[in-house]
Amino acid sequence: MQYAILCYHDEDVVWSWSQEEDKAVMDRIAVVSEGLTKAGKLGTSLRLLPTTAATTLRKTQDPPLVIDGPFAETKEQLLGFYLIDVEDLEGALSVARELAAANPGGAYEIRPVAVFNPDRRGTAAA
């Protein structure tokens, strides 16, 4: 069974960490991740940039509405996510619009990725 673990924290606090504190946390996570990778349990993991860098595509209307800022409603729940590789925000919005046409309703929050750790399950075992 595959599970997604979603990380929540107060970003005021996390982005107030000093470089040393941030690195200390990341180093500890790296140790845990290494063990999990070797055990074949860890897929892709990533760290997102702060919500201030987010843009939201509201797709309850046609055409969808672009809103500055993160997804802020509480009536809807997180149901899934896509990881995409594009040139810039315009590229990301165009992908999101394409997806929205296939699946209207709700919203997509578009958030740049800060740190990307690819799935190494295949390579670590070899």
Next chain:
Amino acid sequence: MSDTAWIDAALTAARPQALGALLRYFRDLDTAEEAFQDACLRALKTWPVNGPPRDPRAWLIMVGRNAALDGVRRRTRQTELPPEEAISDLEDTEAALAERLDGSHYRDDILRLLFICCHPDLPDTQQIALALRIVCGLTVPQIAKAFLVGEAAMEQRITRAKAKVAQANVPYGVPSAVERSERLAAVAAMIYLVFNAGYSAGNNPARGEFCGEAIRLARLLLRLFQTEPEIMGLTALMLLQHARADARFDENGEIVLLDDQDRARWDGKLIAEGLALIDKAIRGQRPGPYQVQAAIAAVHTRAARAEDTDWAGIDGLYAVLERMQPSPVVTLNRAVAVAKVNGPAEALAMIEPLADRLGNYFHFHGARGAFLLQLGRAHEAHTAFDQAIALAGTPAEAAHIRMHLDRLVRENAGK
């Protein structure tokens, strides 16, 4: 993370909002600061035992408020009752406090707290010191060290600045839309002052921290005003400039120019955030000076190598900035781009008329010397570099120009 480290981080993060709410409540900066200080001391005692509260900001506001009210009550037994306006509501309940905390209230609280540091009568350095002390919670010794002054002198400076703020009519009401946007502009300028105080300090690490603090304040402001393109622009500008911090100085502490920097040492995370923000800002089609400056920084960042830089694009952006915010310094910066696109002769012609206004500006003589040097006018270049050294603000600036001079002397000797 140890107990104290996570509590410190939580207290630092909560400070602007908690202090802002306490200031609105008590309408007196000293009382609000004491109340917050009391709450922090209690947090250090109880949080390691009970774990962190669900909402540290609400906890700190509640505990700080109660501690300060206790103090007021104790004092009132000995003296007369406090004036009613000093304490707006003694019977305030937790529910009422929660209501006060939500939505626009705390947005204006934080904006007010930042805004009082931008009092127009305060010189730049006092605005910076006040913001770092009050909003960021840096200690007086930390700030004194950064400004290379004694602690007593800095303490006195901050006290004077606070007195001036207290005398001014601090606006406690809910601001109108126009007032809010004026406050936002003043606060943005102040945050950029804090950043530049750090950025211009060369490799003085105590001042370097200012850059991180300014970015933290800008992110905070942006979270409160998510659709303001100039706040996005300001944040992006600082992120993109700060991303180059590690590459700006060599191991001897000497300046490494943008063209010569090792781009692998630029901070990719800060760049990604800066680019995401400037992309977002530009989409809004409400350009402003911070956005244009961030866009210029973004052009540099997007070039994989220095020689890939889109100098024509940078020239065009500086032309936009010149129209928005005419200033000889902007023209000087534009001339550097013009030199790359159209050659040093045109760049030199552009800056010669600025001599009257920029005669005391280090970078003017530095750039002029560089253009003259490229034109083969070594003798005049030498004079310009001498003038630049005399005006250098930091040892690193002087050392950088001296490097040009040494090269000149070497080349002349070789002839």
